[in-house]
Amino acid sequence: MRAIQFTEYGPPGVVHIAEVAAPHAGPGEIRVAVRASGVSAGEMRIRSGTLRDVVPTTFPYRTGFDAAGVVDEVGDGVTGVGIGDEVFGMTDSTARGANADFAVLAAWAPKPAAWSWEEAGGAAGSVETATRVLDRLAVGGGHTVLVQGAAGGVGAIAVQLAVARGATVIGTASERNHDFLRSLGAEPTTYGTGLVERIRALAPAGVDAVFDCAGGTLPDLIAIAGDAARVVTIADLTAAAHGVHLSHGTPADDTGGTLGTHADPLASYGLAIAVTLAGEGRLRVPVAAAFPLAEAAAAHELSESRHARGKIVLVN
Template identity: 45%
Template sequence: MTKAVRYDEFGGIEVLRVDDVDRPVPEDGQVLVRVRAAGINPGEAAIRTGAMADIFPSTFPSGQGSDLAGVVAEVGAGVDRFSVGDEVIGFSEKRAAQAELVLVDVDNLTPKPRNVSWEVAGGLYVAGVTAWRAVHSVQLEQGEAVVVSAAAGGVGSLAVQLARRAGATVIGLASERNHEWLQSHGVIPVAYGAGVAERIETAAPGGVDAFIDTHGGGYVELALALGVSVERIDTIADFAAAAKYGVKTEPGTDARPGAEVLAELAALIADGHLEVPIANVYPLAQVRQAYTELERRHTHGKIVLEP
């Protein structure tokens, strides 16, 4: 037997539990990974409540989670790219990553560089690939100004760094306690709240060229009020506004395979060109506490589970 996060009905944090389940057996093209770290994400909380049931229907009992990093425990037939003992980063398409042992399609894995920590690797997929695709979707050019909302969050903290690497002037909306971190990464910090439009205009006297919204709650409208064209606005959170105004939702038109983007991001981290802030690490048994912290929506960086 092995342990995995499960829930039997839509609901709040109280429906989560850690169960003993049968050891998974890899089929053709699958790899069994012993998970060393698994990230958690706001989208998983929304799926668990049933808020996204039309997009992500659930069969109960349901597992949870996409992000993972670990060690190959077993390989199925036809797998020759990985061997038992290899350290890997990847993702589950079955919402099953928050577990001790997880089956992963071989195409959803990439080798983990030795100097990338487990917690960083385990929390990389959703936030990293989302940030990468959002930045590419707004097609930044050298010297352009881009605003990123929730700039110190799991996705935002990576998006601002990738936008800087694209040569943009980056304005990060965040609470004041995160301004020092943003400044240390070449980002112009701006506090959110009343008067934010005026503060952005002061930070970008030449105007704002693009806007990446990682939070929702009126930032698409703010981008439009700042004069940003709809094709240069990307939201990962406000799908109602995207449908209403015709702005983008990542991945836009430049969607490479997830494992390929993971490999690129992992190489940047290994070389010291990208930082993944880790807000907290919890043992698997404290999955409820981890999501309690996540759902306060004031986290700087990623929260990670360690099975």
């Protein structure tokens, strides 16, 4: 089968398509014939070598964490899903390999009828990440939440899930994306100089939690929240130096070095919530761009530009 991989650290051009042996579903797993799969922003850092000292990498590294497709193998012990079912979900966080013709999923849910294959293919990773962080921040009804970098793949989902929990959401993005954020239910503002003052004007009673999807502004975000414990980042590797929790999906035996803490438990249950919200018309997956599988390098280049609004996906 075809699979996307890289065999050395480097720029987007090191990513290429290769012919590899197809995986098979083990106990508690399913295999899908992939229709679409997500491009993970975190894998940009792995591919570039930025995380070489903290995320063990064995070459060749096969990319992709989330996918949507048609079930064609069901592992031992799996119930409630059968051959031919349309699903979306995630691979095991250490196995990955979803950017391929076939992918083995460790967590999944039925593909919502309201979502295209492209939307479903890029949904699971963002849904799990957003759910995990909102859980960590204990976001609920009546809370005010700031999502820093709200127009990206995770940020756009986080906005909608926080709104669904009954929270008031402020989202930062470039001005060209402000109408987009309003359509998701957030009050938009720009990032950069003066952020603390802008947020205080928008939320004079204060902000209960900050979800950082962008990185690089933790001192301001702590000032906005009033307490580093009320800030969680998925993008800033300096988090520990600021007393901020970095939520990540590396193995749970991480000893708390550069990443600063143990991995949080995966919030896979969020996939079922996403299905319900999608059916009610309350959750959509903004797709920034869809590339053929063979153009994965171009997809990585767009992701690395940090100008994509929503999720970047590969289609089979």
